Amino acid sequence: MGETMRAVDIENGKGPISALHITETARPTPTDSQALVRVKAFGLNRMDLLQREGKYPVPPQAPSTLGVEFSGIIESLGSSGGGAENFAVGDEVFGLAYGGAYAEYVAVSVKMLVRKPKELSWEECAGIPETWITATQALYLVAKFAQGKSVLWHAAASSVSIAGIQLAKADGASAVYATARQDEKCTFAVDTLGATAAFNTVTSNWADEVLKATNGKGVDIIIDFIGGGYFQDNLKAIARDGVIVALGFMGGPIVKGDVDISPILMKRVTYVGSTLRSRDEDYQGKLRDQLVEHALPKFKDGSFKVYVEKVLPWEKIQDAHRLLEENKTKGKVICTIP
Incomplete structure (x- = not known):
């Protein structure tokens, strides 16, 4: 496995939509309790717009790369393995991260991963975790x-x-x-x-x-x-x-x-x-468990729906941010990574 990956970056660390671009950066290495996930799709959130402008208090454990929700495939696991959920390399998942989802790979705690149901698309799953x-x-x-x-x-x-x-x-x-x-x-x-x-x-x-x-x-x-x-x-x-x-x-x-x-x-x-992103893993993990127990069955049977307004290739990340800023959307804006 190579040591680099592509990720969305912000020129000069913060700025307008035009500052967003895709660049080469270091690929994260999962810690003991983390998984490295190859990202298939990621969801946009309003906090991303604020973070891009330098107006959002990013948690200290978060990487500089934007993005907190994603879907993808487990590429590797830290030394502790898949945790209580027994995740394995190759598992299809979606999850919540402290940051870093606007990238080809994201390192995230296995506590914050959910197995992708076959009934939902990659794009739908990427729009679930944060919201x-x-x-x-x-x-x-x-x-x-x-x-x-x-x-x-x-x-x-x-x-x-x-x-x-x-x-x-x-x-x-x-x-x-x-x-x-x-x-x-x-x-x-x-x-x-x-x-x-x-x-x-x-x-x-x-x-x-x-x-x-x-x-x-x-x-x-x-x-x-x-x-x-x-x-x-x-x-x-x-x-x-x-x-x-x-x-x-x-x-x-x-x-x-x-x-x-x-x-x-x-x-x-x-x-x-109330805030979510600044909470610790145990707190977020309990919410993840509640999501799995309460909402996931209803996603599977169609009772709950993920409303996706627009899906764009991640090369059009500027268009995606622009769409969100216009405040005309009804549901998620999702970017996909080939």
């Missing part, structure tokens, strides 16, 4: 979702919300609401994903619409990627004893104007932030 594990973490571990609770997912056509809407519906949510900035995405959330209702945040007062839909009660759980701009309306739309989970700041981190925080007290609101 579905993030949705699982937010809904169950952080928000403490239980059957009968209502949920609102902002950014309805984002891959995490697409996963979350399906999870909440499957586990008996009393209602699943969503928001988006385009009517087309709202229609997608209702007609395709099965959300109870979806509200356009540009053309309507979505918080008032939520209260109207819930007879004034509000929703039990809100999963928010937008940040400062939705802070006040989140407090308006949340139900008593509700939980608001902050996963991102797509609309900026600053809350502007006069803000009434009294609902936090009067409604006994829990407002909590």
